[in-house]
Amino acid sequence: MSIQQAVAQDMLWRMLLPQAFAVLPFGMVAAFYFKAASTQLQEQVYLYVNLVDVGCSLVSFVLSAFIGEMSQPERLGRKTVLVYLAVVDSLPIAALHLTQNYRLFLVVRFTAAFIGAQMPNFAAIAVINSWITDWATPDQKISLNAKLMGALFGLFAVSPLLGAGLSFAGCSMTNLLYLTAALKLLHPLFLLLVFPNTQATELAAQRNRCETPAALSSTGPLKARDVTRRSAFSMQRVVGAWKYLAHWHPKVLLITCISATVGKGFQKNLPLYLTKELGANPATLNTSIGISSLVTLLLQWYVVPWHSRLPGSSSNIWILLGTVAEFGHILVIAGSRSLAPVLAASWLQALAATTDPVLTSAVSRCSNIQKTSGVEDPGADQGLILGSLTGLKTLCSCGGPLIMTALLHITSPQKSFVVLALLMCPALMVAIQLYFESKHMDNPWESEYNGLRKTMVQGKEHTV
Numbered sequence: 001m002s003i004q005q006a007v008a009q010d011m012l013w014r015m016l017l018p019q020a021f022a023v024l025p026f027g028m029v030a031a032f033y034f035k036a037a038s039t040q041l042q043e044q045v046y047l048y049v050n051l052v053d054v055g056c057s058l059v060s061f062v063l064s065a066f067i068g069e070m071s072q073p074e075r076l077g078r079k080t081v082l083v084y085l086a087v088v089d090s091l092p093i094a095a096l097h098l099t100q101n102y103r104l105f106l107v108v109r110f111t112a113a114f115i116g117a118q119m120p121n122f123a124a125i126a127v128i129n130s131w132i133t134d135w136a137t138p139d140q141k142i143s144l145n146a147k148l149m150g151a152l153f154g155l156f157a158v159s160p161l162l163g164a165g166l167s168f169a170g171c172s173m174t175n176l177l178y179l180t181a182a183l184k185l186l187h188p189l190f191l192l193l194v195f196p197n198t199q200a201t202e203l204a205a206q207r208n209r210c211e212t213p214a215a216l217s218s219t220g221p222l223k224a225r226d227v228t229r230r231s232a233f234s235m236q237r238v239v240g241a242w243k244y245l246a247h248w249h250p251k252v253l254l255i256t257c258i259s260a261t262v263g264k265g266f267q268k269n270l271p272l273y274l275t276k277e278l279g280a281n282p283a284t285l286n287t288s289i290g291i292s293s294l295v296t297l298l299l300q301w302y303v304v305p306w307h308s309r310l311p312g313s314s315s316n317i318w319i320l321l322g323t324v325a326e327f328g329h330i331l332v333i334a335g336s337r338s339l340a341p342v343l344a345a346s347w348l349q350a351l352a353a354t355t356d357p358v359l360t361s362a363v364s365r366c367s368n369i370q371k372t373s374g375v376e377d378p379g380a381d382q383g384l385i386l387g388s389l390t391g392l393k394t395l396c397s398c399g400g401p402l403i404m405t406a407l408l409h410i411t412s413p414q415k416s417f418v419v420l421a422l423l424m425c426p427a428l429m430v431a432i433q434l435y436f437e438s439k440h441m442d443n444p445w446e447s448e449y450n451g452l453r454k455t456m457v458q459g460k461e462h463t464v
Contacts, residue, residue, distance in 0.1 A: 007208040008140055011201075014194050015128060016151045021187035022086065023152055025093055025180035026119070027159025028166075031285045032173060034271045036102040045272055046408050050401035052106045053268055059113040061395035064123045065238040067116060068387015071127045073198045078131040078383075082195060085124045086188035088117040090181075097181035100174070126390040130382040133364045135205035141364055142315055143305035145357035150300025153353060157293030160286035241388035245363065251430050252359050255319065256389065257396040258427035259326065259355060262420050265400025266330055273413050278339055288346050295350035304354060314438035315358045316431075322355030323431040327424045334417035363389060 026033070041048050071081040091112045096105035109119065116123065125148075132144050166176055196204065245253050274280035274288070307313050329348035336342050364382060400420070407416035 004137070004140070004208055007204050008136070008144065011135065011196065011204055012144065012147065014196055015131075015148065017194050018082075018086075018187060018190040019148075019152060020155055021183055021190055022089070022121075022124075023155035024159045024162070025097075025184040025187075027156045027289075028163035028180050028183075029097070029173070029176055030156075030160060030289065031163075032177070033096070033102075034275050034285060036096070036100065038272065038275050040102045045276065046269065047405060048106060049272065050268065050405045052110050053264070053401045054398045055110050056113040056118060057264075057394045057398040057401075059110075060118055060123060061391045061398075063114075063116055064126065064391035064394060065241065065384060065388040067123045068126055068130065068383035068385075068390070069237070071130060071383040071387075073134065073201075077198045078127055078134070078201070079191065079195050079197050081127055082124055083188050083191045085116055085121055085127075086191055088112055088115050089119070089121055089124075090184045090187070091117055092119060093184050094181050097177040100177065122390050122394060123387065126386040127383065129360050129364060130386050131201065133382045134201050135208055137208065139308075140208075142308045142358060142361040145361050145364075146300040146304040146308075146354070148300075149353060149357045150297045150304075153293040153300065153350070154297035155293075157290045157297060160289055164286060237384065238388055238391070241384050242392065244385065245389060245392075249363055251434055252362050253389075253392070254430055255323065255355070255427045256359050256393055258424065259323070260393040260396040261399040261403075262330070262423050262427075263326065263352075263400065264397035265402075265404045266326075266333075266417070266420055268401055269404050269408075269413070269416075270333065273333070274339070274342060277413055278336075278342070280339055280342075284339055284343070288343055291343065291346035292349040295347045296353050299350060299354055300357065304357075314435070315361070316434045316438040318354040318358045320431040320435040322352045322358075323424065323428045325349075325351035326355075327421055327428055330417050330421040330424070334414045334421065360386065360389075 037045050037049055067081060067085070070076045071078045089112075092105055092109040095108035096102065099105075109117070118124075128148065129145060132141060132148075136144055163176060163180075166179075167173070171179070271280075271285060274285065280288075304318060307317075308315060325348045329345055329352060332341055332345040332348065336345075363385065403420070403423075404416055407419055
């Protein structure tokens with residue numbers, strides 16, 4: 001085993017172990033969430049759930065870039081921010097699991113969003129993605145981001161089985177809710193005990209990149225900067241990060257925004273639709289979740305990393321396959337009048353999930369320009385860049401539930417899903433364009449990186 005493989009394996013389990021306690025508490029009782037929403041909210045279920053989700057997304061849009069910036073190693077650090085987010089994420093879960101009152105859950109969820117809580121917390125995922133860029137090489141990033149996504153979906157596949165097993169053994173739903181609330185408290189504890197701090201991450205970067213301590217301290221990605229010289233966080237810096245993304249990654253931004261809009265509207269309403277319109281019971285929902293999660297685990301943990309190591313391979317194929325799968329999955333659901341086609345098409349959701357880690361890796365690959373060119377890199381602050389991308393993603397995700405809420409008031413759920421599928425068409429066309437572009441260049445993302453580096457160096461020489 002090489003040094004790079006040893007470092008990657010060590011950092012990987014330190015990243016994934018705490019995440020198990022973020023996923024299990026929800027996955028073990030996921031069917032209860034949907035049943036409680038349908039039973040307690042009845043005819044208003046789509047309206048209330050979508051409006052609260054939109055409100056939380058708007059709040060997250062404002063906070064995500066700030067959270068990402070605060071996670072920078074020279075500020076609070078990745079670990080401190082992740083522990084904080086794990087604590088505040090426990091509040092809405094505790095409210096529902098201890099009271100079984102879904103209306104109270106919606107109130108607490110919306111209120112807690114103002115202090116960073118989300119379900120799921122994409123700001124926390126962005127912090128983890130930024131942490132990966134702190135120590136991983138460009139070749140490792142797609143593999144690690146894919147494994148992170150695959151592990152999360154794998155946990156979603158296992159957790160309903162654990163919940164069903166405990167129920168079969170005689171554990172009541174009330175006791176199961178209490179147990180999962182207690183498990184959620186282990187999430188911040190394991191982050192505190194296991195997740196690497198800034199110093200440990202810096203040492204891992206040194207070993208992984210085979211750098212000497214002197215070289216790392218002078219040019220490394222985690223070099224502590226003079227905090228007094230560092231500009232304060234402001235919306236101007238966030239807008240600068242958005243301009244950076246729009247200028248250097250316009251296609252990534254377009255696909256990300258459309259996928260977030262359509263995906264959130266679809267995924268938020270699919271379980272409610274299956275429960276309310278097609279009469280799905282908890283076992284059926286768990287089966288659907290289990291199938292898609294297991295296929296996602298296989299794709300993200302094995303297939304995507306294997307493909308990324310092939311000579312001449314292009315990650316753009318996963319962007320194309322993911323957007324096609326999202327488009328096809330929505331159309332299958334829209335045309336289904338029974339649960340059998342829904343279960344048969346569960347694997348499409350898994351294929352659609354391959355897009356996100358590839359897009360994130362494309363953005364994070366431009367994080368090393370400052371080190372190689374000696375000029376100030378607008379993409380060096382990966383916490384701010386990926387946090388801003390997450391903020392835009394959550395802002396766009398507001399559109400999906402709003403569109404579905406409006407459509408469900410004027411037409412049937414099936415026709416509403418067809419409209420969502422049609423909204424995917426621009427992303428599908430851009431994905432096709434990206435795929436064919438990759439046929440004519442070895443690595444379009446690295447070409448984008450080299451173009452940015454060349455432009456910045458020329459600008460520096462011109463200034464001098």
